[in-house]
Amino acid sequence: MARNDERRSALADAGIRVLADQGARGLTHRAVDSAAGTPRGTASNYFPTRDDLISALVDRIGERLTPDPEVVAAVDRSPDRALFADYLHDVVRRLRADPHVSLALFELRLEAARRPAVAEALGAWRQRAFQADLAFNAEAGLPGGRTEIALFHYAIDGLMLDQLTVPLDTGMSADAVVDELVSRILR
Numbered sequence: 001m002a003r004n005d006e007r008r009s010a011l012a013d014a015g016i017r018v019l020a021d022q023g024a025r026g027l028t029h030r031a032v033d034s035a036a037g038t039p040r041g042t043a044s045n046y047f048p049t050r051d052d053l054i055s056a057l058v059d060r061i062g063e064r065l066t067p068d069p070e071v072v073a074a075v076d077r078s079p080d081r082a083l084f085a086d087y088l089h090d091v092v093r094r095l096r097a098d099p100h101v102s103l104a105l106f107e108l109r110l111e112a113a114r115r116p117a118v119a120e121a122l123g124a125w126r127q128r129a130f131q132a133d134l135a136f137n138a139e140a141g142l143p144g145g146r147t148e149i150a151l152f153h154y155a156i157d158g159l160m161l162d163q164l165t166v167p168l169d170t171g172m173s174a175d176a177v178v179d180e181l182v183s184r185i186l187r
Helices: 005-022 029-036 042-046 050-065 069-073 081-097 099-112 116-140 146-164 174-185
Strands: none
Touching (some): 005 042, 029 042, 029 050, 050 099, 050 116, 081 146, 081 174, 099 146, 116 146, 146 174
């Protein structure tokens, strides 16, 4: 069977929706076919095993969360705390733009605690994302190093989990939280 990249992406997108809506236990090839509106067996033709399916979802989440090259190219201001805050606002905007992607990512992280194959696929992707943030930070001359970037990853993960599940009623918007994080971590 010839591999159609568009169909592969559509199946992975359907898998992301299934994972976000039903959790890891609901993620089956049959559920993906149903969500994608494809004939039964289509998902298993593209992703023969559950690990192949999960690996495809991890890759697709990475594609969907990749910063817009135009946004990255627009970083021509002088590097300072405000520019770093703008970068983090963009990260949060991308995570909030499609809650299915963020929820699926959290579901995969929980599944990674129980399944080594998921941990391996997701861990490799997370490490690449972290390294990309470090490289961007260094290339743009932004403040903060490895420790600060790690702290921001931890903080943004917590912020997104809060926003997507049962948010604390603090009176602070997500943007205000990001601004406060930047001012406290980058002193």
